[in-house]
Amino acid sequence: MAGRQRRFSILGKLIVTFLIVLSPMYVIGTQINEWGAGLVRKEISKSLESQIQFYRSSLENEIDRMGRIQRQFMNDEDLEALSVTADSLTEYQKLVILKRFQQRLVLLKESSMYIERASVYIPPINKIISSTELADSLPRERLDRLKQDSFSHKGLFYRDSDHLYLREYYPNNQLVEGRDPMFVLELELSMPAMQSYLAQISNYDQGGAAIVKADWDIVHTQNKEAYALIRQTVRGQLSALQDNSLQIVQAANELIKIGNQRLLTVSSYSPALDLILVAFVPEKAVMGPLDHYQVYLYLISLCALIVIILFSIYVYRIIHRPLSRLVRAFRKVESGDLQVELTYKSSDEFHYLYAQFNNMVAHLKKLIFEIYEQKIRTQQSELKQLQSQINPHFLYNSFYLLYRMTKAQDFENSTRFTKYLGDYFQYMTRNGSEEVPLERELSHVRAFAEIQTIRYMNRISFEMEPLPEECKQMLVPRLILQPIVENAYHHGFDQDHHERHLRISTRCKEDDDGERFVIIQVEDNGKGMTGEELRNFQAKTQEGQATEEVTGMLNVHRRLQLRFGEKAGVRILQREEGGLIVSVVIPFVE
Incomplete structure (x- = not known):
C-alpha cells in the first residue's frame, strides 16, 4: 500500500488551531516588551554615558589644575x-x-x-x-x-x-x-575623597564605579564578584588602547551577565590621564519602566492559560473521554477479553462507533469458536500423534541384546541392562501428564544412554553434567531428548571412529530482551553433517506446517514450537574438531 497517510488526531488538530489563534497575541506581547526594554536600556545607557563623561572631565580638570599649581611652585x-x-x-x-x-x-x-x-x-x-x-x-x-x-x-x-x-x-x-x-x-x-567621588557616579547597592589603570585601580563597590570580571575586561581594553589596536571612543557600554545578575556597564577612556573610568549598574535598578510591560505580558499569559484549561476540559468532555473509553475497550479485546460491551447515551458519531465496536466483538467471538479453538484441537491431536511415533522405537534390538548377554552368561551386565531397560519402558509407557520435570526427563535419557553404552560395549563413552538446581522442576514435554541422543548414537559415529564420546550439559541463559532460556546441549565428536544436510534441516525447521511425516529431531523441534512458540526449538552447529552440537532451547518457566 503506497503513500500511507499519516494519522493526525482530532485533538491534535484542535490544539494546533488554538495555538495558531493565540500565537499572534504572544508575539505582539513579546515584541512590545522587547521594544520597551530596548528603549529604556538605550535611554539609560545614554544617560550613563553622559554622566561618566562629565565625571571623567571633572577628574581631568582637577588633576590638571593640581599639576599647574605644582609647576608654579x-x-x-x-x-x-x-x-x-x-x-x-x-x-x-x-x-x-x-x-x-x-x-x-x-x-x-x-x-x-x-x-x-x-x-x-x-x-x-x-x-x-x-x-x-x-x-x-x-x-x-x-x-x-x-x-x-x-x-x-x-x-x-x-x-x-x-x-x-x-x-x-x-x-x-x-x-x-x-x-x-x-x-x-x-x-x-586622598583615597577617601576618591572613594566619595566614585560613590557619586554609581550609588546602587550592587553597582559601583572604579578608576582602572594597567597596574592599579581605585574601586567603590560591594559587588566584588562583578567587579573582578569587569576589571579583567577593562584592562584588556586599556592594553589594546596602549598598543594602538583599539580606536579611542568617548564612552562605551555593554550588558554583562554574572550568574542570575545582569549589569549595565559604561566605561570612558581618558587619554590625558591614561586611565579608564568605569561604572556599572544593576539592570533591575534602571529598568523600572519595563514593569508595566511585564504586567501586561503576565496578564496575557494568565488569560491564555485560563482559556487553555477551559478549552481542554471542554475537549475532554465531548471528544477525549469517549475516545479513551473506546481505546481501553480495544486494549481489553487485544488482551483476550471479549466480554466487552460499550454503551453511549448521546446520538452523535460516537454512538455509531460504539455500536460497530460491539458488532465487531460479537463477530470475533464467533470466529474464535469456529476457527481458533478448532485449530488448537488439531494441534493437540497432532502432538499426540508425534509423541506416539517415539514410544516403541528399539524394543526388538533391546531384547535381542538381552538374549545374547544371557546366553553368554554375562549376568552382571544383563542385570544392569535389565534394570535400565525396565526404567526406560516404565517411562515410555507411563500414562498421565504429557509434561514432566526436566530432572525426570534427563534421568530417562541417562537410562537410555546406559543401555547404549552396554550395547556398544563401552566403545562410546558418555558424560552428563549436573543439572542446575533452578531447572530441576521445570516442566517440559516428555521424550524431547531421547530422539536427539539416539540420533547421535545411530548416525553420529562411523565403525572405525576412535575415542567416541557423547556429552550432555544444561545451562540457563538470558537474551538481549531479558528473557531467560534453558539450553540443553548434546555434543558428540562424530562425523557430523554435510553442509547440504545441515541446510536441509534448517530449511525444514522454518517451513512451519509440513505435509510429510516427520521423525527424530524435526519431531522434537515441532513439538517444542507447538508448546512454547517460535523462540523454542532445536538448533544444530558443526564442531570445529568434528561432530555436532545439538541445542534444545526452551523458554525458562518457574
Whole structure:
C-alpha cells in the first residue's frame, strides 16, 4: 500500500488551531516588551554615558589644575633659596623660609578636596617639608626610592602601596645624569575623597564605579564578584588602547551577565590621564519602566492559560473521554477479553462507533469458536500423534541384546541392562501428564544412554553434567531428548571412529530482551553433517506446517514450537574438531 497517510488526531488538530489563534497575541506581547526594554536600556545607557563623561572631565580638570599649581611652585623664591642658596642662609633665615613655605603648602592642600597632603623633598638640606610637618629629615633610602620611581615610572601617577601621588622633579636633567634633584614636589591624593567621588557616579547597592589603570585601580563597590570580571575586561581594553589596536571612543557600554545578575556597564577612556573610568549598574535598578510591560505580558499569559484549561476540559468532555473509553475497550479485546460491551447515551458519531465496536466483538467471538479453538484441537491431536511415533522405537534390538548377554552368561551386565531397560519402558509407557520435570526427563535419557553404552560395549563413552538446581522442576514435554541422543548414537559415529564420546550439559541463559532460556546441549565428536544436510534441516525447521511425516529431531523441534512458540526449538552447529552440537532451547518457566 503506497503513500500511507499519516494519522493526525482530532485533538491534535484542535490544539494546533488554538495555538495558531493565540500565537499572534504572544508575539505582539513579546515584541512590545522587547521594544520597551530596548528603549529604556538605550535611554539609560545614554544617560550613563553622559554622566561618566562629565565625571571623567571633572577628574581631568582637577588633576590638571593640581599639576599647574605644582609647576608654579617650581619658580617659588623660597623653594629656590632652600634648595640652591641654603648654604648662604643663617639658621634663623632658614626657619623663617621653612614656615613661610609650609603655609603655602597648607594652602595648596586646602585648595582641593582630593589632596591629602602636600610635601616637598629638598636633598641639598636633607629636609622634607609637608602640610602636616614643618621639617623632617630626608633619609637617603627615601631619596633613592624617589629617584628609582622616576626612572621606572610611566604616566602621571605614582602608586606606592595604598597611596597615590603626583610628583614634579626639578630639574629632570640631573636625574638623567645620575645626580640628586634640587627638590621634588609631591601631592598625595586622598583615597577617601576618591572613594566619595566614585560613590557619586554609581550609588546602587550592587553597582559601583572604579578608576582602572594597567597596574592599579581605585574601586567603590560591594559587588566584588562583578567587579573582578569587569576589571579583567577593562584592562584588556586599556592594553589594546596602549598598543594602538583599539580606536579611542568617548564612552562605551555593554550588558554583562554574572550568574542570575545582569549589569549595565559604561566605561570612558581618558587619554590625558591614561586611565579608564568605569561604572556599572544593576539592570533591575534602571529598568523600572519595563514593569508595566511585564504586567501586561503576565496578564496575557494568565488569560491564555485560563482559556487553555477551559478549552481542554471542554475537549475532554465531548471528544477525549469517549475516545479513551473506546481505546481501553480495544486494549481489553487485544488482551483476550471479549466480554466487552460499550454503551453511549448521546446520538452523535460516537454512538455509531460504539455500536460497530460491539458488532465487531460479537463477530470475533464467533470466529474464535469456529476457527481458533478448532485449530488448537488439531494441534493437540497432532502432538499426540508425534509423541506416539517415539514410544516403541528399539524394543526388538533391546531384547535381542538381552538374549545374547544371557546366553553368554554375562549376568552382571544383563542385570544392569535389565534394570535400565525396565526404567526406560516404565517411562515410555507411563500414562498421565504429557509434561514432566526436566530432572525426570534427563534421568530417562541417562537410562537410555546406559543401555547404549552396554550395547556398544563401552566403545562410546558418555558424560552428563549436573543439572542446575533452578531447572530441576521445570516442566517440559516428555521424550524431547531421547530422539536427539539416539540420533547421535545411530548416525553420529562411523565403525572405525576412535575415542567416541557423547556429552550432555544444561545451562540457563538470558537474551538481549531479558528473557531467560534453558539450553540443553548434546555434543558428540562424530562425523557430523554435510553442509547440504545441515541446510536441509534448517530449511525444514522454518517451513512451519509440513505435509510429510516427520521423525527424530524435526519431531522434537515441532513439538517444542507447538508448546512454547517460535523462540523454542532445536538448533544444530558443526564442531570445529568434528561432530555436532545439538541445542534444545526452551523458554525458562518457574
